[in-house]
Amino acid sequence: MFRFYIALLMGKIARIAIKILGRSGGTNYPGQLALKICPQLLAYVGRPEKIIAITGTNGKTTTSNLLADIFEKNGYTITTNRFGSNIDTGIATSLLTGVTLANKPKNKLAVLEVDERSSLKIYNYIKPDFLVCTNLLRDSLFRNPHPYFIFDIIEKALPSKTVLVLNADDLITARLGSLKGNRRVYYSVARFPEDRDEPFNLTNDMALCPLCGAPLKFSYVKYNHIGRAYCPSCSFGSPAADYTLKAVLDNEIEVAENESEDRYHMVYGTIHFLYDEIAAIAAARSFGLSADQIKRALADASVVSTRLEEVSEGEVKIITYMTKSQIATACSGVFDIVRGFPGKKEVVLILDELHGNVSENMSYIYDTDYEFLNHESISRIVIVGARCKDNYLRLLLAGVPAERLAMSETGEDAAELLELAPGSTLFILPDLTQPAEAEKIRQAVLGRLRSGKEA
């Protein structure tokens, strides 16, 4: 334990020092240092009475933020890593921050976003009371070869007493806890008019029944393998949901729970954010908050601007929508949203860039549905970044006519390559490493619109 207290002290000193010096890394380095001093730190650090963890391929940050908001607005002071890293070092930093020098927890509740691959390192010591899993989809190749690999990691690490809050519409996620007999709470989103009968993305990682190997049939598909499915040859299928997002009504969502129905403020109306919101509601209800408590907390909730930001200048709307490069399913989801957005559109893609001396594995663009951008309502696509030629070729292979494409390696002239017709929408789609580039282009577009250069 002596080692632990040294680690605790050093971690706290590091955090203060980083803060005073105004350096970055304050949400990760203290934990990194403390874990180096005491590798068993997570076993010893004081923890709140209740822990809610959120994991999954996509949506865990938004879901964690929503949950943290819900609890904070209901008077809880929480230990959270919402501004920091979601791997073991970030979790350690958050927990160190959440205890006194005597290792006494300051808060009764922790809401922790957990990187799926870090499950083994974390759940061995930190046993969440609730674990939300948003979905398991194809992720960045360099870390996660496929969703089954991540499923196996989480399943292996899962404490048997943890209550699982799972996406019933993801048949990979929905099977978590089946071997250990965890209590499982499921959420779902009902069929909407725009849903399809069959998988329509390039990738569908739940094409075959995991029990008998027969091709699965879908009742409806939201995206990739997310939807309701069943096996025509055996009993396997999507589990019944405890919480179902039944409908979107203007700025509200209607959620069915047992025999009752409640309406909540809608955070954002695209399918990915709807899943994040119903996940947060299901988790908060499972924890014990009342529907009214959640409703009040969500009344003015919104998506953080680093993920999604809308502005209008004159008759042109500009939507900056974070699009995680390297993750084909995330990019495809955004491309599908762009395709379905009403009216004429233009797109600026800022997905791939040089990152120091590290190359990017560009294979992911061949798992991504660039075909969605081959749509008559999209008049121009400007591809920005050092690897624009790869994206250009991919878009040609997707059938996008060359006259709709333009490349801007540096991004400097990107704004000039756009039409910006009155009444149109410009989607700027940056990778999460490219917010500065996105903002630079957005400002250039705004400047062009304000100076009246638009068409």
Add this chain to the structure above:
Amino acid sequence: MLRIEMLYPEAANLYGDRFNAWYLQKSCPGSTVISTSFSDVPAFAKGEADIVCMGGAPEIYQEKAIAALMPYRSALQECIDKGTIFLFTGNAVEAAAEYIENEDGSRIGSLGLTKLYAKRDRMNRYNSIFLGSFDGGESGQIEIAGFRSQSSMMYGDNSSFYAFASEKGCGINRESTLAGVRLGNFFGTYLLGPLLPMNPEFTRYILRLAGENEAAPAFEKEAAAAFEARLMEFRDPHFATENLR
């Protein structure tokens, strides 16, 4: 017109592998792509395929694919002997091995086209760029650039039947500089799926091999520009060979 068979695309489709078949189809208009699912008899076994592609798959489906091919092993060997073109990418190359060994030492029998064997190490993924060359015979040396991202390696001596000589990135394992497997016109490589769109000259070689002498890689100019940009980056000593983003 080519008859391009995709083996088990419902599962063997990681990393955009199906684009190898689709790129060949686009490069040779009028060609057909035959999707063979687990319950089908492979087209190659019926003499109905000119090029056979199989991509990487989650381990559970990799094993299923190998099991599905096992009854057609002799037919596959006959096709190789006759000169049918096979392109097995990602962990599909391990179909050519004798067996695949799990982390716990258990083994899964493979098709045994070679004496190589594969070992899985799923918690230690190997990611790298790959820059190498391919001996195209009359077509000369063809540069190959691509990506590796894998949870297993192969072992054994492939010095007489390797596919690519490596300049950057390892061969069939970390100690090897000889990548992949080449048995007649059977090409197996750990390089990931979109090998052909990312390597237009190798695509041209495959088209020639298939007798399509007039065909050119689809969007040849743009594919070549992307390839050249990648070559420049890969040749730059500033860039790390491993530790991809």
